[in-house]
Amino acid sequence: MLAFDKVTFGYGSNDNILDQLSFKIRPGEFISIVGRSGSGKSTIFRLVTGLDEPSTGTITLDGNLNGQRLGKVGYMPQQDLLLPWRTVLENACLPLEIAGMKKKSAHEQIMPLLQEFGLAGTENNYPEELSGGMKQRVAFLRAVLSGNPLLLLDEPFSALDAITKLAMQEWLIERWEKRTATVLFITHDVEEALFLSDRIFMLRNKPVTSFEEIEVPLGRPRSRNDLHNPEILQLKEQLLCALREEVMQ
Ligand SMILES: Nc1ncnc2c1ncn2[C@@H]1O[C@H](COP(=O)(O)OP(=O)(O)O)[C@@H](O)[C@H]1O
Ligand SMILES: [Mg+2]
Incomplete structure (x- = not known):
């Protein structure tokens, strides 16, 4: 559905935010992107939409190489x-x-x-x-x-109270399961990422050269109770630790 191949990008003459970043997303996947503030998450979305173009490397959307991406994705900016x-x-x-x-x-x-x-x-x-x-x-x-078959959501629920947020998550998942859209979802909320995603991409280095990738070991449909599963609790702890380390650096 979407592929970055050795994508490098920086704003103007500033340092690169992404350096030779490659990744692939299959049709129908639900992917969350986590990482501290300023690590380049929203920048990745701007590249996917075509609002910005890579300085080197290629982006393929739905089989089409580079260009022609504007208007082909559903995009909710931060x-x-x-x-x-x-x-x-x-x-x-x-x-x-x-x-x-x-x-x-x-x-x-x-x-x-x-x-x-x-x-x-x-x-x-x-x-x-x-x-x-x-x-x-x-x-x-x-x-x-x-x-659009690819949906980019940049911290879509960050301003919501806890109850509304849960309702929105459930609405999104229900819709996603029905329509098999492909979703890229940026969040600060590790539990949200675990509940929603097939895979989680964590941005750790600067510039971003690769993601640390976590496969969420849960089937579908999911319930909130699955979040209490020991394997998930351990993953959650691991993610929080990694993010905390990032902030301390
Ligand atoms: N339009 C811009 N011009 C210059 N620098 C920018 C611009 N947008 C973002 N940046 C810088 O790029 C880096 C990554 O930003 P961003 O992708 O928004 O991070 P995130 O979404 O992970 O918080 C930050 O250091 C930010 O200051
Ligand atoms: Mg952002």
Whole structure:
């Protein structure tokens, strides 16, 4: 689905963030990316979307080498980019409208989802009138509805309270299992990464030359109870330790 082959990238004349990074993602996989702040996670997403291009190396998306990636992925950036002049409903409907759906049908499809997302009653509000967590849910909904086979989610649930976060995780997994989209998911939350993913990529070195890769030893469907499984608890401890070491360095 996605392959980086020896990708090197730095911003302007600054030091490289990625150095000869290679990895592959199979169709339908759910991958989480963890690593301390500033390690290059969001940069990887900007390269996948085509907002930035590698200085050397190649990126292949769905069999197409380089270029032509803009508009081919569903992307939720770390800063939600809701259009301030559109209401919640109009923001959420955007991907459906772009796909050519009539406004009325788009609204009919979105309204129940807003309800499900705890956003009922906000449909006619503008983004500036919403809390951070609410804006995040609208941006998340919009990215998922883009219908692209590759979904990039950059810390999509970071501003949510614990209960809402669990509900959103479950919604995402249910949808992912139904539609077999491929998901790349950046998070700070190790438990979230373990619950959601097939594999976890950890960024440890700077510049990033490779990932430390963790295969999550859980089948599907999963339940929260699986997180208490001794093997998972041990993995969690291991991940936290590695991330802590990174921060101390
Ligand atoms: N537009 C930019 N111009 C210059 N430097 C940037 C830009 N965006 C990010 N950086 C730098 O690149 C590094 C990696 O950033 P980023 O990918 O956002 O990290 P992460 O998402 O892991 O927190 C950081 O040192 C950051 O300061
Ligand atoms: Mg980031």
